[in-house]
Amino acid sequence: MQYTTVLLLALGLAGAGAVKWGLKDTDGKYCVIFSAETIDAQLNILTAENVTETISFKINATAGATDGNCHFDFNGHPANQINARFYPNGQTPASATDAQPWRLTLTFTTDNKDVAFKLADYQLETSPSALFNTTTRGILIHLLATSGLGEKLNSFSFHSALSSVRNKVFTKASSELDLHASGTNGYKCSTTGFSLSDDSRVDVKDARVIANARLESDSFPEGQTFEQCVLDSRTSDIVPIVVGACLAGLVAVVLVAYLVGRARAKRQGYASV
Template sequence: MSKSLVAVFALLAVASAEHFYVTNNNTGLACIIVDGDFMFNLVFQEGNATQKYNVLLNNTLNVDGDCNAVVNNQSVQTLSITFNPAGQSARYPKEWELNLVFGTSSNEAFKIIDYTLKTQKTDLVPYFGTFVRDEKDAGDVTATETNAYKCSTAKLGLVGGSTIDIKTANIIAFAQVNGTVFPANQLYDVCYLDARTSDVVPIVVGACLAVLVIVVLVGYLIGRARAKRQGYASV
């Protein structure tokens, strides 16, 4: 494949990711930046039956937020996204709404502490409801110091077994970014799943190399022993 085609595919991959930000009206700096592709894995209970649907965030209608909000006497920052899901049509014109709330502490630069998803009927999903955060499966979207958060798939659990998946997630909050995109020198805290995977890879590679060395050494010793036996026989 030519380098030009690779570049085109790379640009398309970047362009396909959703991009959201919230700007502080007092400073003009971005406090929240979120990049990623959103998929909603929804579970609806209808009597004794369980219905499951996977829906993509398709068309953003409006983005709102607050860099200086207060909830329960705690300083928070909020991001609210109204959008049309994939499969939306004129038959069901009502939009969906996703709300994210970021908090901070002495140990964390930021963390998603709450979130809700309000859905409406679509041609693909014949049910609707409001999904709230599952405290037992709230995910690990958090970072320290001035770092951002990075994860191949960030999962936010919802009550009832539903989840919000953010693919190729890059997230920062409680920041002061001059612009609306991540700085080129931005540092990231990698999510637990990706960090664990990155640790496993070198261990596996090292084990394979060790096995290869042992096989080569055994082969060498066997070959040397055979050569000696052949030398004795010729004598």
Template structure:
């Protein structure tokens, strides 16, 4: 018998894929927008107008009794715009309010308008402080809040003008903590403020500096002395001239 040989199956070589490989996708860079820091505190009226623009530093010093039996000064203040959040009230009328709020302290600036004189003033300033061991360490107070107020106008100027001052004289504040009278000192510096605005711009109107309207006491005194001296000189010259005229009259006789 003749042996039979199984047919050989030819081997197939795999054909390389011709599908093109897509390049890896690159994510577009994420753009970030830097928000400019605020330049001023702004209060808007109900109609959207910018009624109050302000920028200032506030320093408050409140003396209190500590558990040690000693008087201690508690400092508070606003050094920069981001230290306090601004809000306010610009309802129609003659009063507008700027309120600066911190975690434990609020500062309220009340502006009053005089339509007849066409002026406005910072009529009073109020400081409210929560009493706790952070604001008044080791205090002996039994109240939860101290309210201080300065009721005299701080400045007055014509409408449509802004007020500037490098430093206002220290303001005396009075208040109460329960039945205890509290006195404090408030210093305002680097002030730029305008109230009763009627436009939509956040640009200040023409500034009036706190030193522009002040005249040192020595100036009127010096002017008065000079005028008095001139009067004396004129009087002496008149008397001398009169005596000479009289003497000439006697000689001619």
């Protein structure tokens, strides 16, 4: 029988912070810039005890610089592949032997003249890590105990989920990706996400991306034009429609009130005669 538990890594004790990654080519030019307000991930892990544990955490830039390849070959197409290394929730490893960061890999490619770049592939790779120090583990155990789960602590191993994700790769699980731009435009979206294998996912808030570029720094150029994602475009279309409908309704109300008032004035004039 399969049970489900939820383990929130560090329970958000570490600050989220904005995320900004840049991939530099051998000539010093930047081919990819990726920024976001927050990146949240949820991984579903099946442990040795046949228990599905949902591990939730934030991704940030705690593990140093990104790396990758500005001239990557993806299924015969030129691509930019950026590897962002991180520790979940920015936690410091418990020891030097546990200092292998996790990695989010994004592959941007172009396959026709109308698309400057698009997200073609992605994956999230975990590494062996008992990432949390004794203090954090104590806080977690205390919170579990006070939440009414104390009777299950004897059979619950804090490390069970972490040991289950050792050297595991969560791969792309969606064929349709709304992350692309044309010409020299960048991409932006208030909320987007990547579906991963095992019903896991990564959610990105306020994403901005430029790929297949030749930029002097890891900052977005001044006056850079961004294409909106489908969700934001629909929202942008709905707002003027709603405003226009409200204005039309207001005009109709004023017109009806005017006609009613005019009709009453005429009747009063006839009555006085």
